[in-house]
Structures are given as C-alpha cells and as structure tokens.
Amino acid sequence: MTKIAADLRQALRTNPDDSYDLIIRVEGDLAERTADLRAAGIDVKRQFKLTNSLQIRCSGAEALRLTRAGWLVRVDSNKPVRAFGR
Amino acid sequence: MEPPENKIVKTLMRSIERAPDEHTQIPVILHYSVSQRVMRYTEYMPGVRFGRRYRLGPFSQLDATPEAIRILAANPDVVRIYQDMPVHVFVDYSVPHIRVPYVWQQHLYGDGVRIAIVDTGIDQSHPDFQGRILNTHDITGETVQDGCGHGTHCAGIAAGSGAASKGKYRGVAPRASLLIAKVLRNDGSGMMSDVMEGVEWAVDQGAQVISLSLGEACSSDGNDPLSELCEAAIQRGVVIVSAAGNEGPMSYSIGSPAAAPSIITVGASSDLDRIAEFSSRGPTADGRVKPDITFPGVDIISARAQGTSMGTPVNAYYTSASGTSMATPHAAGLCALMLQASPTLKPSEIKERLMSSARDLSFAPNAQGKGLVDAWAAVGPLVGNPTPSPMPEPELPEPPGEAVPGMGCIPGLIKYLLK
Structure with missing residues (x-):
C-alpha cells in the first residue's frame, strides 16, 4: 500500500507552504509519536487509538518530510462529511 | 341516499x-x-x-x-x-412493513442494548427518549442539543418510544439505551476526523451498535481513515451500520464509511418496495457490491427536534424526512433487537443474518444489496422460530x-x- 495518494502528494508539492488538515497512521506508541511531532512543531489535534492514527495540521513541506519517516504508514486528507437526510 | x-x-x-x-x-x-x-x-x-x-x-x-x-x-x-x-410513510408503517412487530411479540424491544447515534446531536427534552440517554458527547462546540433535527429523527427511528404519539411513531428498538455523539454541526456537516472521534467515544462507552447516517459524497474503496477506524471498531465486536449515501442513481456513488467492507451499508427503499432514486449505488471504487441491504427510507415520520424545521414537520414532536439516513437507523434498531435475542452474536453474524434473510426486490445488487430486510426472518431463528400471532396488515397512515x-x-x- 502506498503511503500517500498521488493527488495528495502532488498538492503538497505544488503548495508546500499551505496548511493541510491530515490524518496519519503511524507505527509505534501513539503518545511518543505525538510528543515527537509536537516537538517538531506540528500541531497534533487528535489521537485515534483504534487505528493508531493522528489528526495533524502542518504545511505541505512538513507533510512531505513526514512521508519519509519509517514509522509513518499512511497520510490522508481529512475530508468533509455530511448528513444523508433531507 | x-x-x-x-x-x-x-x-x-x-x-x-x-x-x-x-x-x-x-x-x-x-x-x-x-x-x-x-x-x-x-x-x-x-x-x-x-x-x-x-x-x-x-x-x-x-x-x-x-x-x-x-x-x-x-x-x-x-x-x-x-x-x-x-402522503407520508410513518414509522408506524415502515416498521410493520419490515415485520418488526413479530419480533416485539417475543418481548424483544432492545432492552439494555446500547445504540450510539453519531450525528447532529439530539433533542434531550423529547418525550420519546426520556430516561434512555446514557451519555452524550459534543465534538462540534455547539452543545449536544440538536439544532438541525437530523440526529433526533434518526434516534427516533432507531429507538424512539413513541411517547409523544401514544406509541404510534415508535422506533424499531423502543427500549434500547442511547449514546449520543454530536459530530455534525447544526448545518449537517462536519469532518471525517470528527466522526472518527465520535465512533471511538461510542466504542469507549460500550456501544454495541453504532448508527452512521452520514458520510462523504464521493466514491471510496474503503481504504480511508474513517472506513478503517470503523473496521477496527467492528473487529472489537461493535456492529456499525452506515447510510449508503444520497448520490444515486449514479453507480460508483458509495463513499466513506459506507464502503468499508465489514460495515452494514444500507440503501433506501420506498413504501412500494422500489429503490429510492437518491439511494447511492455501488459498486465501490474497488469494484465490490454495495449496498448490503435495503430498509425503508422515503418520507419517514419520526421524532422532531424542538424548534427545527428539517423535512416536513407534522407537529411539534414529529417530522417527515427522506434519505438513506432514515433507512440506516431502522437497521441499527433491528441489530439491537438481534443482540437482545442473542447477545453473543458477532458483527459478521448479524450482517450475514440480515443479508441472508432479506427479501429480493429484483433490483440490481448494486442498488438493493440482498434486498429489503425482513426483521422476523432475521430474528425468528434466534428465538426458536415460534409461530407469531397474526400481525394486523400495516395500515397506510x-x-x-x-x-x-x-x-x-x-x-x-x-x-x-x-x-
């Protein structure tokens, strides 16, 4: 499985200074990853222990750097959802 | 004369x-x-x-x-x-239509089963939910009070007691307990991460069934953070039902989390047993058949949150609405009845039982799944298949x-x- 979808990678490359709302899946202890990311200046919004994932906000350049980390399993955009009633 | x-x-x-x-x-x-x-x-x-x-x-x-x-x-x-x-289809029509009253005859009303409604919150003052909301969690910052009406309507279909209608608009599991996560704002929108937090909270609270009448509008292959988190919750023994979406009749219109393989993906049918045009169609982006099953979802009358105008209000306590959102809590309620009948059922067994007992409506699998659910066919074998008392023909309201x-x-x- 690829770590990042091609269209997201392209967006990060095209706009490296923009801020992105992302969900990353990681290996290892979630608390340690959170501490490491915060130390690196990345805003960690939420932890999801069911899938060992984090919601983060960072620049496109920072996100691309993250994809090189061995403990990073995958990066996805945080997408909008809505109610299905009317 | x-x-x-x-x-x-x-x-x-x-x-x-x-x-x-x-x-x-x-x-x-x-x-x-x-x-x-x-x-x-x-x-x-x-x-x-x-x-x-x-x-x-x-x-x-x-x-x-x-x-x-x-x-x-x-x-x-x-x-x-x-x-x-x-003309509207009341819960008192849709519920008998899928033969839920036969299940009630076995004294199965969802007692003690915990259903989580992860949605726009709830009107906690509504008489149909009194004494059964175990806990709430607001992720939006708006308070858990439902300013949209969507979550309250869904909760009423799954587990409304019908107290404000003398039992007429009773939901599928009218004695189930409710956990309410407000993950969508009062405008009915939110982010995938909000839903993920809501699902995790529900799992932590001991939810046995999670109802998701929401999702993203574009096609998914089920490999996205929300779908994967739902899969993880199902692995822990929680049943999750998800609306197929309202992007039909286009094919490839099943998004996240409905595209998750183990989730029970619910399409919507009308009172005439036709697939609602709006009901999203499969296959998923990776070619799997979805939805899994169909429940009534057109012009369903259920609980109305105080002061909201979602759908077509009937009176102060009830409103009519359509969508796979309305079909989904029917499924959540039925799963609760099944779990009351047989608490050790696994999510995969519940899904299989629902699908194998469905009535084929003769539409394409990617429109109807296995067909319209038959509650009695799904639950009857769990309670020894007794011969139920004759059920009055459901009256159109x-x-x-x-x-x-x-x-x-x-x-x-x-x-x-x-x-």
Missing part, C-alpha cells in the same frame, strides 16, 4: 370552509359509482379542472372550486370526495393531523388501487 354533505370528507370540508374565495381550486379525489356518466360530466363541468382517471378503480383526480365540489356531492353517481394530500372517517382518505385510496 346519503346526504350530499356527508360525501365530502371532513378534511375537505374544512378546506372548503377556509378557501379564500369561491374561485379557489382545491385538489380532490373523486370516488364515483361504476357508472361512467360522472366521468364525462366532470370533464366539462364549470369550476373543475380534470386531472386524471385511475384505471384500477372508480376514482379520478381533479381540482374543483368549493361550489363545484358541492354540486359533485349532490350527484347520485358520486360516492365520496376526498382531499388530495401529500392518514395524512398528518387529519382523521377521516370511512376508508381514510388518500391512504385508503392507495390501498384500494394496490389491491
């Missing part, structure tokens, strides 16, 4: 009395005797705009002024005149707030035509 004024049903009489003037055209359904004379008569009658004639019964639809209606009532060939009105003697206005007409 019946006096002419008795041929005009009360609802129509009220409309005549309230008509602003004598030129107002009121939509009516005319029930005439087998004689065809009245048909020819109405086509050329002043004050009448002829609509259509029904082939299966002695009825026609037309618009008529108050005076023309009175003249028609005096015609010996006219049996009765009804007001033509919008009267129009909201209207009580009409005799055959019951438009629903009665529909029943007649369907027969």
Whole structure:
C-alpha cells in the first residue's frame, strides 16, 4: 500500500507552504509519536487509538518530510462529511 | 341516499370552509359509482379542472372550486370526495412493513442494548427518549442539543418510544439505551476526523451498535481513515451500520464509511418496495457490491427536534424526512433487537443474518444489496422460530393531523388501487 495518494502528494508539492488538515497512521506508541511531532512543531489535534492514527495540521513541506519517516504508514486528507437526510 | 354533505370528507370540508374565495381550486379525489356518466360530466363541468382517471378503480383526480365540489356531492353517481394530500410513510408503517412487530411479540424491544447515534446531536427534552440517554458527547462546540433535527429523527427511528404519539411513531428498538455523539454541526456537516472521534467515544462507552447516517459524497474503496477506524471498531465486536449515501442513481456513488467492507451499508427503499432514486449505488471504487441491504427510507415520520424545521414537520414532536439516513437507523434498531435475542452474536453474524434473510426486490445488487430486510426472518431463528400471532396488515397512515372517517382518505385510496 502506498503511503500517500498521488493527488495528495502532488498538492503538497505544488503548495508546500499551505496548511493541510491530515490524518496519519503511524507505527509505534501513539503518545511518543505525538510528543515527537509536537516537538517538531506540528500541531497534533487528535489521537485515534483504534487505528493508531493522528489528526495533524502542518504545511505541505512538513507533510512531505513526514512521508519519509519509517514509522509513518499512511497520510490522508481529512475530508468533509455530511448528513444523508433531507 | 346519503346526504350530499356527508360525501365530502371532513378534511375537505374544512378546506372548503377556509378557501379564500369561491374561485379557489382545491385538489380532490373523486370516488364515483361504476357508472361512467360522472366521468364525462366532470370533464366539462364549470369550476373543475380534470386531472386524471385511475384505471384500477372508480376514482379520478381533479381540482374543483368549493361550489363545484358541492354540486359533485349532490350527484347520485358520486360516492365520496376526498382531499388530495401529500402522503407520508410513518414509522408506524415502515416498521410493520419490515415485520418488526413479530419480533416485539417475543418481548424483544432492545432492552439494555446500547445504540450510539453519531450525528447532529439530539433533542434531550423529547418525550420519546426520556430516561434512555446514557451519555452524550459534543465534538462540534455547539452543545449536544440538536439544532438541525437530523440526529433526533434518526434516534427516533432507531429507538424512539413513541411517547409523544401514544406509541404510534415508535422506533424499531423502543427500549434500547442511547449514546449520543454530536459530530455534525447544526448545518449537517462536519469532518471525517470528527466522526472518527465520535465512533471511538461510542466504542469507549460500550456501544454495541453504532448508527452512521452520514458520510462523504464521493466514491471510496474503503481504504480511508474513517472506513478503517470503523473496521477496527467492528473487529472489537461493535456492529456499525452506515447510510449508503444520497448520490444515486449514479453507480460508483458509495463513499466513506459506507464502503468499508465489514460495515452494514444500507440503501433506501420506498413504501412500494422500489429503490429510492437518491439511494447511492455501488459498486465501490474497488469494484465490490454495495449496498448490503435495503430498509425503508422515503418520507419517514419520526421524532422532531424542538424548534427545527428539517423535512416536513407534522407537529411539534414529529417530522417527515427522506434519505438513506432514515433507512440506516431502522437497521441499527433491528441489530439491537438481534443482540437482545442473542447477545453473543458477532458483527459478521448479524450482517450475514440480515443479508441472508432479506427479501429480493429484483433490483440490481448494486442498488438493493440482498434486498429489503425482513426483521422476523432475521430474528425468528434466534428465538426458536415460534409461530407469531397474526400481525394486523400495516395500515397506510392518514395524512398528518387529519382523521377521516370511512376508508381514510388518500391512504385508503392507495390501498384500494394496490389491491
């Protein structure tokens, strides 16, 4: 499985200074990853222990750097959802 | 011979009395005797705009002024005149339609089963939920009070007691306990991460069934953070039902989390057992068949959150709405009944049982899944397949707030035509 979808990678490359709302899946202890990311200046919004994932906000350049980390399993955009009633 | 004024049903009489003037055209359904004379008569009658004639019964639809209606009532060939009105499917129709009352006969009402509604919150003051909301969690910062109405409507379908309607609009599992996560703002929108937090909270709270009447609008292959988190929750033994979406009838319109492989993906059918046009169609982006199953989801009347205007309000406590959102909590309620009957059932067993007992509606698998659920066929074997007492044929409801003697206005007409 690829770590990042091609269209997201392209967006990060095209706009490296923009801020992105992302969900990353990681290996290892979630608390340690959170501490490491915060130390690196990345805003960690939420932890999801069911899938060992984090919601983060960072620049496109920072996100691309993250994809090189061995403990990073995958990066996805945080997408909008809505109610299905009317 | 019946006096002419008795041929005009009360609802129509009220409309005549309230008509602003004598030129107002009121939509009516005319029930005439087998004689065809009245048909020819109405086509050329002043004050009448002829609509259509029904082939299966002695009825026609037309618009008529108050005076023309009175003249028609005096015609010996006219049996009765009804007001033509919008028709809704009440929970008290949709629930019997999928044979839930047979399950209730076995004293299965969802007692003690925890259903999480992850949605727009809930109206905690609604009489239909009193004493059964175990806990709430607001992720939006708006408070858990439902300012949209969507979450309350869904909760009512899954587990409303019908207390504000003397039991008429009772949900599928009317004694189940509720966990409420507000993950969508009052405008009905939110982010995938909000839903993920809501699902995790529900799992932590001990939810046994999670109902997700929400999702993203684009096609998914199920490999996205929300779908994967739902899969992880299911692995922990929690049943999750998800709305297929309202992007039909296009194929490849199943998004996240509905595309998750183990989730129970729910499409919507109408009261006539047709797949709702809006109901999202499979396959998933990676070619798997979805939805898995179909539940009623068109014009469903259920709990209304105080002060909201979602759907078509019926009265202060109930409103009518459509969507796969409305189909999904029917499924959540039924899963709760199944878990009460057999607490050790695994999510995969519940899904398999629902799908294998569904009634094939003869639509494509990527529209209907396995078909319309049959609650009794799914639950009956869990309780030894007793012979249930005869269930009254589900009555199509009267129009909201209207009580009409005799055959019951438009629903009665529909029943007649369907027969």
